[in-house]
Amino acid sequence: MFGSERSVVEEWLSEFKSLPETHIPSYAGSLHLKKSLVPALYRVIQDPNNELLEPVCHQLFELYRSSEDRLRRFTLQFLPELVWVYLRITASRDRQSNGCIEALLLGIYNLEIVDKDGNSRLLSFTIPSLSKPSIYHEPSSLGSMVLTEGALCQHDQIRVLYSGLHPQRETFTAQNRFEVLCFLMLCYNAAVVYMPLSSYQSVCRMSSRLCVCGFPRQQQKLWREPCNRVLLDPEFMVQMLTAVYHAIYNGEWEMGREALEDIVYRAQLELYSQPLLLGNAMKSSLPESAPDDPRGRKVLQVEVTPTVSRISISAITTASIRRHRWKREESPTLGLEEVWLAGRFCMSLSAFCIFVLVLVFIPTSDRSPCQYPSM
Template identity: 65%
Template sequence: MLAADTGIVEEWLSEFKTVPEASIPSYANNLKDKISLVSSLYKVIQDLQSELLEPVCHQLFEFYRSGEELLLQFTLQFLPELIWCYLAVSASKDLQSSGCIEALLLGVYNLEIVDKDGHSRVLSFTIPSLSKPSPSSIGSMALTEGALSQHGLSRVVYSGPHLQREMLTAQNRFEVLTFLLLRYNAALSYMPAVSLQSLCQICSRICVCGYPRQQVRKYKGINSRIPISSEFMVQMLTGIYYAFRLAKQQQQ
C-alpha cells in the first residue's frame, strides 16, 4: 500500500474522534464524496498484514452502531469485500490473520439480530425478486425500493429469530454470512458503483477458485475451492442480478 493511502486512512481514523455529535450527520453525508478514502480503505481490507486493518475494522463497527444511517451504509458498502477476505482466509486455514474481520462481521450480525433491549427479533427485508421479469422488460426503471415494489419486482423476506454468535465456526459460518449478504442486498440501491463491482468480483472468484477455468481468469489468488451453502448462493445471485442493473443506471 502506498504512503499516500496510509496517510488518507490515518487521517480518517483520527478525524472521526474529533467530530462533535451535532456535526455527525454532516460528516456522514460528506463521506460518500471521498472517493480516495474509499479506495484506500479497500486496499487496507485486502491487505491482511496491514497494521491499519484492526483500527479500520474497529472504526467501521463504530460507524455501524452509531445509529446514523449514512454511517451504517458507509460500512455496508465494504461487506462483500470483508466476506470475501474471510472466506479466502478460511479456505487457506489461516484464520488467525482474519481475526478483526471476523469480529467486524460478527459485530454487524449481532447488532442486527436484536432489538434495542437486546432481545432476539424477526427482521423483515425488502429485496429485489429474481422470479420476474427478464432484464429486458425492466428497461431503464430506477431500481429504488419504491419503484420495485410498485412494479411487483420486490419481495419481503423474513429472517430470524437468530442466535447471537461469539465466533464463526464451520457449523454457523454461512448462517451468519448469508444473513449479512441479505442485509447488504436490502440496501443495494444505496451502494456506490465500487461496492457493486466488489460484489460481482467476489462472486466471480468464488465460482472459479479451484476450478480449471481459474487459469484463464485474471484472478490468480487462492487455488482451493470455496464451498458455500445454497442459501448463500441465492443471495449472491440476487445481488449480482441487480448490481448489474444498478451499475448500468449509474453510468447513464
C-alpha cells in the same frame, strides 16, 4: 500500499475519534465527498497483513453501531470484500490473520439480529393487497361506508416471515459460518440500492472468485492468485445472485454477467438446485445488449401509471343489501291474472287496428251491399 493512501486512512481514523456527537450528521453527509478514502480502505482490507487493518475494522464497526443510517451504509458497502477476504483466509487455514475481520462480521451480525430495544428482530413482508396502494395500482376511494380505511388495510393482510430469531454468535464455526454470512448478505441486499458503484464491483468480484477459485475455470481468469477451494452454501449463493442481479442493471453489465456465469458454473458442479434454477432464470431474462444508461435501470425500472380520477363507490354492506331487498319488495309486481288481462287487451287492440285499416283502404264500390231477407 502507497504513502498517499496510508495518509488518507490515518487522517480518517483520527478525524472520527475527535468528532463530537453533534457533528456526526454533518460528517455522515460529507463522507461521500472523500473520493480517495474508499479505494484506500479497499487496499487495507485486501491485505490481511496490513497494520492498519485492525484499527480500520474497529472504526468501521463504530460507524455501523451509530444511529446515523448513512454511516451504517458506508460500512455496509465493504461487506462483500470483507466476506471474500474472510473466506479466502479461512480456506487457507490461516486464522491468525483473520481475527479483526471475523470480529467485525460478528459484530455487524449481532447488531442486526436485534432491534433498538434488544429484542430479536423478525424480518417479514406483507403480501400485496388491492386495498393498499402500490407502484402498480391505486385503490378506488370508497364513499360512504362503515368500514374504515385502517380496517380495510388490515383486511386479509398476510405477513410472511422470511428471517428471524437468530441466536447471538461469539465466534465462527463450521456449523454457523454460512448462517451468519447469509444473514449479512441479506442485510446487504436490503440496502443494495444505496451502495456505490465500487461496492457493485466488489460483490461481482467476490461472487466470481468464490465460485471459481480452486477449479479449472480459474485458469481462464485474469486473477490467478493461488487459492484453495471455498466451500459454499446454496442459500449463500442465492444471496450472491440477488446482489449480482442488481449490479447487472446498475452499471456493471460485464462484470455482473461474468459473475452470473461463474455462479451457475459452480452450482452445476455442486448440483445445488436453488441457485441453479435462479441463475438460469436470470440468464434467460437478460436482454441482448447492455442498458443504455451506465447507471440506468433499463429492465428493473417500473413506469408508474398516471393518477386517474377516483370514482366514489358505496361499499356493499349488510345494511345496503337489506335496503336493496326492501326496495324490491315495495315495488309493484304483476300477478298471473294481470299479465293475462294485459295480453288479451293487446290482442284486442291489434284486431281493432286491422279492422280500421281494412275500412280505410278498401273502396266503397267493392264492398258488397247488405242483403236483407225478403219478406
